[in-house]
Structures are given as structure tokens and as C-alpha cells.
Amino acid sequence: MKFKREIQIFWQMGVSSKQIEFVKWAILLFLRHVRVEDKIEVTFGQSFRLSKYKQKRPSEWKGFMDADKIFEFLKNKQKIDGNKYYSVLLVHNKIFFNQDGERSEIAGLGQSDAVAIVHVDQPKKIDTYYTRAYIVGVLxxxxxxxxxxxxxxxxxxxxxxxxxxxCSRKTCVMYPIVISTGLDLEKTPFCFSCLFELRNFFIEND
Ligand SMILES: [Zn+2]
Ligand SMILES: [Zn+2]
Incomplete structure (x- = not known):
């Protein structure tokens, strides 16, 4: 199975162009680390309203969006478009994930060969070091x-x-909960084992 040659960035309405540009920069950084920057193109898709995925009832999850449902929606769109690209969707509303009937807040969600959702927070927060590190780490x-x-x-x-x-190494972004602020995300986001695995994936599927 070969890898797709395109990553499309989608975004929830309200995500700013500064956030979108920043994410493009971070995806290119990822591709450089993995040494496939000349093999995969990063393009801009479109915005989505996503309001129907937002919890409206006054419960503790009000204002949150259901990540699983958005995931299905995106995978479906990808399929209709002929499965030619990977999708990265940026959202500013908080998201939750369902497992065994329990909800938990998550910063992102990603699945092999398909789709990633990344919480980028409110547009004005992009100017802080903490938020930039958070976005790069989750992405x-x-x-x-x-x-x-x-x-x-x-x-x-x-x-x-x-x-x-x-990954069980706390200094790697593949650790379950990314602790972005302590990592050198520009130089070594992945530990040796994860980076080796990633580069291998592209070599084997090229
Ligand atoms: Zn994960
Ligand atoms: Zn690792």
C-alpha cells in the first residue's frame, strides 16, 4: 500500500488565517523531519461550520464537539473525493472522545491512513508560546x-x-499526552524509535 501525496488542511469556521498558516508551517516541519517534504504536498481545503456536532444541552459538555462524529463526517468526505488525500481538520471549539461510554476531553485525534483533528484553541491565543507549542505537539x-x-x-x-x-518516552510527541512545553519541537519532536519507524514507513511504501 502506497502513501498519498497530499495533505489537505480543513478548518472550522472561525479559525483564523494566522492559525491555518501556522499549521501549514508545522506540517512542513513534520515532513522535513521525516524527509518526505518533496513527496507530499500540503494544500488548503475548505472551512466547515460544524455546529451540528456541538453539544447544545446544558450539561458539563456544553460547547464541546463530538470528535468521533466529526471524524466520520471527514472520512466520508475523503471517500467521496476518491481517497486521494489525508485530512487535517483544525477546530477552535473543545472536543471530546467516547470510550466505553465515557467521555474525555482530548486535544486531537488521528487515525492511520485517514484523518486528524487538531484543537487549535481561540484565534488570539496563537500569539503565545504555550499555544504554539501545544499546536505543534498535538499536530x-x-x-x-x-x-x-x-x-x-x-x-x-x-x-x-x-x-x-x-510511545513510553516522555520526551517524544508520541507519548500519550503531549507535554509540548518541555520538548524541542523544532529539532527533535520524535524519539529515535518513532522517527525511525516513520522514515521506514515512507521508504517501504514509496
Ligand atoms: Zn495518540
Ligand atoms: Zn517515541
Whole structure:
């Protein structure tokens, strides 16, 4: 199975052009780390309203969006378009994830070969170091999942989180909960094992 040559950026209405441009820069940084910047193109898709995925009833999850449902919507769109690209969707509303009937707040969600959702927070927060580090960390993590991290066969430095294999090194963005502020995201977002796996994926599927 070969990898797709395009990543399309989509965004929730209200996400600013500064946020979108920043994410494009961060995706290009990811592609450079993995050494595929000349093989994958980053393009802009469109905006979505997404208001029907927002919780409206006055409960503790009011204002949050259901990440699973948005995921299905995006995967469906991708399929209709002929499955030619990967989707990265930026949202400013908070999102939650369902597992075994329990909801938890998440910063992002990503699935092999398909779609990533990244919470970019409110537009004005993009100017702070903390938010920029948060976005880069979450984005790199979800892109890692899109490109098959963590591999089924890997048994070392692995930890399970929400039913999915993650890296057990806290200094790696594939650690279950990304601790962006302590990491050198420009130079070493991934640990040696995860980076090796990623580069291998592209070499084997080229
Ligand atoms: Zn993850
Ligand atoms: Zn790692």
C-alpha cells in the first residue's frame, strides 16, 4: 500500500488565517523531519461550520464537539473525493472522545491512513508560546498516527492509551499526552524509535 501525496488542511469556521498558516508551517516541519517534504504536498481545503456536532444541552459538555462524529463526517468526505488525500481538520471549539461510554476531553485525534483533528484553541491565543507549542505537539502526534505510529510489531518503549499503542518516552510527541512545553519541537519532536519507524514507513511504501 502506497502513501498519498497530499495533505489537505480543513478548518472550522472561525479559525483564523494566522492559525491555518501556522499549521501549514508545522506540517512542513513534520515532513522535513521525516524527509518526505518533496513527496507530499500540503494544500488548503475548505472551512466547515460544524455546529451540528456541538453539544447544545446544558450539561458539563456544553460547547464541546463530538470528535468521533466529526471524524466520520471527514472520512466520508475523503471517500467521496476518491481517497486521494489525508485530512487535517483544525477546530477552535473543545472536543471530546467516547470510550466505553465515557467521555474525555482530548486535544486531537488521528487515525492511520485517514484523518486528524487538531484543537487549535481561540484565534488570539496563537500569539503565545504555550499555544504554539501545544499546536505543534498535538499536530505532530496526530500526523504520527496518520502515518501508522506505533507499528503493530513494535514491543519496546510502548504503552497503551485509549486502546492505541503510544510511545513510553516522555520526551517524544508520541507519548500519550503531549507535554509540548518541555520538548524541542523544532529539532527533535520524535524519539529515535518513532522517527525511525516513520522514515521506514515512507521508504517501504514509496
Ligand atoms: Zn495518540
Ligand atoms: Zn517515541
Amino acid at each position: 505532530m502526534h496526530e500526523l504520527g498516527h496518520i502515518f501508522h505510529l506505533i507499528n503493530e510489531s513494535r514491543t519496546y518503549n510502548v504503552t497503551l492509551y485509549k486502546g492505541c499503542k503510544h
